[in-house]
Amino acid sequence: MTETLEETPPDTVTRAKVPEAAEDEKTRTAAAAKDAETVDTPTKTASDPVAESAAEKDIVVRSREAAADNEQQGRDRLRQTNWVLASVGAAIVVISILYGQPWNETVDDDRRAGGIGIPLSVMVVGFLGLLQRGEGGLLAYLRGKDKRLSTSLTQIALWTVALATAFLYFISLDVLSDEGRYALDMTLGSAWKDFPEEYLLLLGGPFAAAVIARISVGTNVDQGRLQKTEANQTKLRDVVSDDDGRGSLVDAQFLVFNLVALVWFTAALVIDSTALPGIPPVLVGLTSISALGYTASKSAEANQPVVNSVTRNLGGGLGGIRPGDLVEVRGANFVPPGAASEEFIAQLAVRFGAIDVLPEIRLDEGGRVRSPSNTSIIARVPNTLPSGSVDVTVITAAGAQTASRPVTIVPDKAIITGLEPAFGTPGEPVVVRGRFFFGPQAAKGAQPTVLFDDVYARPTKATDEKLTVTVPPELSGESVNLIVIASGGIEPSDVVKFRLHPKRSS
Template sequence: MSVDAAGRQAGQHGPYEQHGQHGQGTAGGHGRSATAAAAGRATEAGTRTECDCGDCPRGARTGHRQAVAAFLALREDFAAGRGVPYGLAHSAGAARQWISDELAQSARAVAERAAAAGRARGEAVRRRTPLVLWGAVGALLVVQSLTAIGAGWTDSRTAALAAAVVLAALLTAAARWHHGGLLAPVTGPDNRLSTSRAVATAWLLPVVWAVLMFAARLALAPDAAERRRLLAGLDLSRGAGLLTVVALACAATVAAARLASVRIRTGRQQKVPAEYPRAGDLLTDDAGRGSFADAQYVLLNAVAVVFAAVRLAAEPDRLPDLPWGLVVLAAVSAVTYLAGKYAEGARPVVLSVVRAREIGGLDGPVRTGDDIEIRGSGFVPPGAQPPHRLARTVVRIGTVDVHVPLVPVPGGFANPSDGVLVVPVPADVEPGRAEVRVITAAGAESAAYPLFVQE
């Protein structure tokens, strides 16, 4: 369906009244804009018992849900041909532009609510971090107490508990002083949880705890012979496997960050920031789809961390000795993860530009006022599916920038899409040869594609 056809469909359905905003009637407004009408219907359908002030965590989430409900109601109304002002009903171009502007305005309201909800989530995580940390310390104390019933309390138990207290205190201070809380070190520049940073952190925290535990045991050692025995447990020959895996995880983190930075600067990868970090980011790509590279990296390293923790619990006098087969497997997983990061993403590519023709229409050359269909790939980068980001897609025809109109259909949008964009050729485009470029929501620009505009 072309953009003109979608505009006519939206403008030819339903009765229109003469009491709309600015003297124009709407299909469902009675003096309100379509956005306000949809928001009113979503509010009436929902509950008013929750706070929607936007200043507290619960209120921000409620406000976001209400904004999303209002946007969905508005989109479905337009997709069904309702809500278009009477004065625009007979102008397909004006109707489609009005629909796109109304949807973009409502989408911006959703984005603002989502940003507020993201800030509220971050503040809630920062407040709950001490509870989680000290709850873990309490759980360790309970486990140590239960296992000591028959065997008795030992210096290793005291050292393990003391190391946990010191580590929890350091992490609590970091969460309190840093505005991003403990999620900041594992959150990437795109505001998503970084898989490589999370895996490296999952290795570093147990290693730091083990070193603190050894330091506490050295302080509690009764004589020099006991101290020498404990220091022997830190020998490189015993902890080489563990240190190799930790080095691999840290190297993969640095390499992944450098790879993403270079590819973004050179235009070979498109990155769209997320609204807020989610736990699912560790196993998915930027579009929220499951990622094999990320999933295998997380799962294999999680198993390896558990294996190392079991070995340390069984032999608390030495660093856990990881078998070299497990080390090689971790290396293969890291290489697979980096290869997956290198392979993902691409810049927008225009393959062809043709004149859009409706069913029953006449063929002919491209003239000003016609719709053109741009075919290619990479027009909607991963993470740009939210409507306020779709509205930022631009087609440059010669020197004229044309914002791609949002064309709603039940359940989504027909335009723009990742492989096809439909835009009108504005009157400001001079007849003759022109170049067509696509600028995505990530800011990436495609190479020029020639287009001839007939007089």
């Protein structure tokens, strides 16, 4: 049973003995290492600091290598994509010219116009790609600031190419025949009042969606409600996926309805090549509604990081947070979408006051990063941090910063909370309960020491919160001053009065 301790007033305590104990700590630590087999070492869940350091260095090296590999793979993928597009474009040009035979006046005018208009359209698109060859070719027009393919920009590009090809076809047909001149007049000339208004929605819908989405996303990022990271590689699936690579039904619906409208447009133009074909109102309505859903989805996106709690890491024992302690920061959205790779994990930081600390790395059995995670970060409190209140914030790989959460840093010293039994007998064991008996930087095998007046005693069992030690047989008197000298170089505990029973006769 633990009783309330009676602390000795400062003027009755001889403090000169404590420095002597501190100076002799190295000698006792060496002796403890030799007798480690007979002393129970404290159980801690934290990894060995050397292993942690090696893991962190390995993660940093791997993240740099991964970043370089991803950058190279991205360049290779862009080159391959542009070569594929160039090959497809060349094939379309060759097929169109061979089939249309624009030089052969015996061939139908619409075929000859196709043999001119389609190659011209492909060449214009290819020229635009060459203008941006240093930025990814044609994909430069379709990517957002985050280097992902944009759903809305992709649809703008598809409709632009489709309509441009149609107009070039009409112009070619106008040059070759009177029928074509009528078709051109219907679309650009005197019959402008009959221009199908649905095309304004089909082209303007994705355009408006792209503009509104960019403004909404930019505003949310600037105000800290949304985190965006750059993609390692530009992928085709970006047009139907969110930033994490998961399929997005809203994006897919927006794309599918517009693709259906494009198929209708192409088929109708082939059937009647004298004017722009009409698009069914139902299809126009579906594309417009999906555009509204897309913009609403982008405006509602939010993944602001937040810190909910800062506590001593599991296994660190009870009590307050000290300099050098491992703490667990819990919250949400520490890992932004698309930033789960080691390259981005290595960019996380925990800020204690004005000091930034990299998180501790924890790996699973497969060598993958288990911590930090989206909801938890383990970090070590800087040793130079003074006691008192300090603000803790998390800085994510996207550069977003959480609101600060104040925590109290307690002095780095051992604390005695109880003695069992409250009255000891020389030569018999006593249990000293408390906190911080092992400093955060305690060497492996180092043990705390209990000082009974001027007599040192080494525990037979020791954890961070409990010491079992034998009361020195040579003690006498009614009471002694008891101090715990913790391992790891932290301050000794305050002095407590330990009452003694008379030594039992043998």
